[in-house]
Structure formats: structure tokens, C-alpha cells
Amino acid sequence: MTDPVHRPSALHQERIVYRRRQAIRSVLLAALSTAVVGTVLGVLITGAPGWDRVRRSFLDPAIGDRFLPDTLSGLWLNIRMLVVCAFCALALGLLVAVLRTLRGPVFFPVRALATVYTYSFRGLPLIIVIYVYAFGIPGLRLQGTPNVTVLGGAAIVVTYGAYLAEVFRAGIESVHPSQIAAARSLGLGYRQAMRFVVLPQAVRRVAPPLLNDTVALQKDVGLISLAGPIDAIRAAQIGVAQTANFTPYIVAGVLFVLLALPLIGITDWVTLRAARRQNAGA
Amino acid sequence: MVCRNTFTTATTAGLLLAALAACSPVAEPAAPTASASASGDVCPDGGLPTHTAGKLTIGTDTPAYAPWFSDNKPSNGKGFESAVAYQVAQRLGYPAANVIWTSVTFTNAIAPGPKAFDFDINQFSITPERRNAVDFSSPYYLVRQTVITVKGSKIAGAKSLADLTSAKLGAQVGTTSYAAITELIKPSAKPSVFNNNDDAKAALVNGTVDGIVVDLPTAFYMTGAELDNGVIIGQLPQVGVPEQFGLVLDKDSPLTGCVSKAVDELRQDGTLAVLEKTWLAGSGGAPELS
Numbered sequence: 001m002t003d004p005v006h007r008p009s010a011l012h013q014e015r016i017v018y019r020r021r022q023a024i025r026s027v028l029l030a031a032l033s034t035a036v037v038g039t040v041l042g043v044l045i046t047g048a049p050g051w052d053r054v055r056r057s058f059l060d061p062a063i064g065d066r067f068l069p070d071t072l073s074g075l076w077l078n079i080r081m082l083v084v085c086a087f088c089a090l091a092l093g094l095l096v097a098v099l100r101t102l103r104g105p106v107f108f109p110v111r112a113l114a115t116v117y118t119y120s121f122r123g124l125p126l127i128i129v130i131y132v133y134a135f136g137i138p139g140l141r142l143q144g145t146p147n148v149t150v151l152g153g154a155a156i157v158v159t160y161g162a163y164l165a166e167v168f169r170a171g172i173e174s175v176h177p178s179q180i181a182a183a184r185s186l187g188l189g190y191r192q193a194m195r196f197v198v199l200p201q202a203v204r205r206v207a208p209p210l211l212n213d214t215v216a217l218q219k220d221v222g223l224i225s226l227a228g229p230i231d232a233i234r235a236a237q238i239g240v241a242q243t244a245n246f247t248p249y250i251v252a253g254v255l256f257v258l259l260a261l262p263l264i265g266i267t268d269w270v271t272l273r274a275a276r277r278q279n280a281g282a
Numbered sequence: 283m284v285c286r287n288t289f290t291t292a293t294t295a296g297l298l299l300a301a302l303a304a305c306s307p308v309a310e311p312a313a314p315t316a317s318a319s320a321s322g323d324v325c326p327d328g329g330l331p332t333h334t335a336g337k338l339t340i341g342t343d344t345p346a347y348a349p350w351f352s353d354n355k356p357s358n359g360k361g362f363e364s365a366v367a368y369q370v371a372q373r374l375g376y377p378a379a380n381v382i383w384t385s386v387t388f389t390n391a392i393a394p395g396p397k398a399f400d401f402d403i404n405q406f407s408i409t410p411e412r413r414n415a416v417d418f419s420s421p422y423y424l425v426r427q428t429v430i431t432v433k434g435s436k437i438a439g440a441k442s443l444a445d446l447t448s449a450k451l452g453a454q455v456g457t458t459s460y461a462a463i464t465e466l467i468k469p470s471a472k473p474s475v476f477n478n479n480d481d482a483k484a485a486l487v488n489g490t491v492d493g494i495v496v497d498l499p500t501a502f503y504m505t506g507a508e509l510d511n512g513v514i515i516g517q518l519p520q521v522g523v524p525e526q527f528g529l530v531l532d533k534d535s536p537l538t539g540c541v542s543k544a545v546d547e548l549r550q551d552g553t554l555a556v557l558e559k560t561w562l563a564g565s566g567g568a569p570e571l572s
Contacts, residue, residue: 134490135481135484135485135488138485138488138489138490139484139487139488141488141489147490148474148485148490225475226476226477226481227474227485227490228452228474228475228476228485228490228491229472229474230472230473230474230475234455234475237455237456238455238456238460238475240456241455241456241457242456242461
């Protein structure tokens, strides 16, 4: 009765051909417009009267090469700082957020302290916190004061901890109260409800902004150089001062972008996955 | 006689100009007239068209600090700059008796406008910006980098560059001081780099660095005025492109050429080197490290 091989109708075949033609046409158009925009930008920049001077002072391969090793060894400090600071700041932020959402009059002092902390450290410029930690604390001349790198790292952790605490709190408060009520009615204690019901949902919801703050942190850990250690930007700055050429900055900039790419990629992927999961039931 | 006439003419011209330009803020008198008549005899001994004829008027700021001056008395011939000033005066044909010292603040000396001195000596760095407002003689001093620390630091007793290699040193970013650490001392610990000398000083006081490198004038100022227990360890050999100190003269002063010539002679015959050793590296100064 019916042909086992599906044969589109003439009308449909026409439609397929039409669609294919449209697809090819749009690809060609996109390529053309990209080429036009690219050429215009290229001509505008390389044809500018100062282009030669700019290229010499910002894109000198010999100078970039000369300061690459120093910049890389500075970047290694950035990476180590990033890993340690991100981990500590996330832990601190989560702790403060949980403290801020504690209910009951007994916990008022804890809530108040956590609130004062998030208010003040989100307001304080990071540079000033680093100055106070790295120059003020060693000035006390206490036994066993850690070195300035650790102190500067602590300054970064308390500042970012305050931001991350607020992100975590937003996540916790976005979980509907009925969830806690349901958990409690099942016999879970407050801590268990928090641990097994609220936090898993909260963290998942705020994962993209958390990762976003981590990307920002990656650039701010370099401020540790205020206290003396040489990070990637500082190494580049030394090169710029020695050669009166800005290429080392460009090199450091490219290295930072390369360092950020994986994190940014993960952020996008997590966001996408969260969106897919949330819409799965719809 | 010639110079007295010149001076009178100059003053008259100056007064006339000043009277004509009653309300204009700056009168630039005399300079062209003076240089025109001085061109006959290039640098007559003791007969230059100076501020006060027959005398050489030298300016500096009050208080005048050691080791550049001594006891705030530029006229005692002690201290590096006082000694240099008297040597230059001697070369120009003005014995010590004919030298008059006058007090001019640092800023006034390099501001445009009429000058109350023939030349001013006050650790002026020669810069193109300042050249727009005043004349500079050839440099009489090239600034050296100096290691300083505080009493009780582990390098407080260091006597040579080798004694510093195990130290944690600091300097301001992008300065010759930093280059001096990495190129001359080459310490085993990575040097600390700071945004400015004040941060470096704070780190030194805190003990987060063992010593810092600054230029010699700053070293004397920090150890003398700013730090409670500051100690100068010593000055390093010349590195990079050093800052230069020059004598300041009025813009287009007829004396600039003669003063520069005198300074050049003092450098060539080794007088400047001797004075530097005596007053800057000698007792109470910054010993030379090698």
C-alpha cells in the first residue's frame, strides 16, 4: 500500500531546495558582511596616521619576547593566589551567608556581625584593605606575623568573601520557604534542611554569578603587588619603565585573557545547563 | 669699568622696561644688553656681568641640609654643594671674600622671572621642563643609588655588595634604584617592588624588607628626617642613566656659558670627584660599596 521508502512530495522537495538555497544565501551574506566590517576596521586602524608609531610602541615582538619570562613568572603568582583566594573566599562567603540567614532572636549578634561585615567590606575599596593588611599588620610587630603575600591574600579573601556572601544569600533566599516547611515536616532539623534541601538548590541557582565573581577575582589578585611581590602586571610595568614601550602590557593582557578563557567557558556552560534543566519540565 | 657700565645700563634698561610694563607681572630686563657687551671678553676673571658688580651672588634654600651644606651655613665652605659653589666661584675669579650667599626657596629659584642670584645651587635635577624657565650649567653631580636600612636589620653592618646578596631588598617601580638591585646587587631573594618610596619606607620600618634602595639625596633625607633609626649602608656604583644636578641660572643669563665652563674644568681636573668623596662618601656620609 505505502511505499517503504519515504518520498517527499514535489511540493516538499521544492520547499527543501528553497530552504537550502536560503541557508547558503545567509551564510554567504554573513561572510560578506564580516569581510566588509573586518576590512573597514583593518583599513581604519592600520591606515591611521599614527599606526606605525602605535605598532612600534605597543606591538614590538622583540620587547614582548624579552619580558615574557618575567611576566610568566609573575603570572604564576597570580594563578596560585587565584586558586587559594577563590577557594577561601567561597568558603568564607558561604559561611557568612548561612550565618546571615539564621533565624531566632538568640542569633541576633551573629546576624548583626555578618551584616556589618558584608556592608563594610563591600563598601571598602580593595586597595585600602590591602594597604591596611600588608602595611598595617606587620607594623604591629607581633610574633609569627605571616609574610606580606599571605596578608595581602587575606585582604583579598575578606573583601571578596563579602561579595560572595551576598550572592550566596540571594541564592538561599530564592529557595521557596515551603521547601523548608516541607523538609521540616518530613522530620529534618534546620541544619539538615539547610544542608540537603536549601543549599544544593541555592548554590546551583547562583553558580553563574559566583563564577563571574571568580573571573573578576582573577584580575584583582594582582593588586597584591602593592605590598611588594611582583605579579604579571607589575613585571610588565617594570618592562614598560625600562624600555618606554608598552608591549609588555599587551603581553600581560593577552596572558590574562588566556587565563580567563577556561573560567569564562565554564561559566557559560554552567549557565546553559542550568537554563536547560530549569526548562526541562516546561 | 666695562662691567660697571654694563651693570648701570642694564639696571636703567630694566627700570625703564619695568616702568613701561607697569602692570605686566614679569620684567625680563637686561639679559640681551648684558650678553651683547660681554661678548667681547668671554669670561673675564672676576669681571662678569653679575647681579652685584664685582661680587658673585649664590642662592640656596634655608634651611640648607647636610651633607650638601653644614650647620645651615652655606658660607662656611663645608658640605658638598657649598664646597662646589666656592670652587666654581674661584674658577670665575671670585675669591671667597667676594661671594655673597642669598636665601632663595627651591620653587622660586626655578620659577620664571627675575632672579636675585647669579647662580643657585640646591640639588636641582636638570629636566627639559625646567629648562623652559631657567638655564642650567653642565652637571656638577650625577646622582648615585644608595642602600638604606634601619638599626637592627640583618644587613645593618653590611660593608660590600656581597654582604647584600642574601637580603630582601625593595625599591620603587620603574626607577634606577630597582635596576641597581637587579643589575648590581643581584640578591638571591626576589626584590620587592613598591608604587612609591613611601610604601618602600613603610615596608622597611615594618621589617618586611631588610633594606631599600633610593637615590642618594633621598637616602640622606629619609635617614636624616623621616626614619627614626635610619642607617645609610652605602652608595652603589653608577647604573643606568643617572639624574644630573646642575646650577640654576636665570633664563638666557650671560653667565651660563662661563659657569658651565668652570664646572667642566672642575670635573676634568678631578676636583668634583674629590669633593664628592670628601663630603658625600666621607665620615657621616654614604660609603662606597663595591
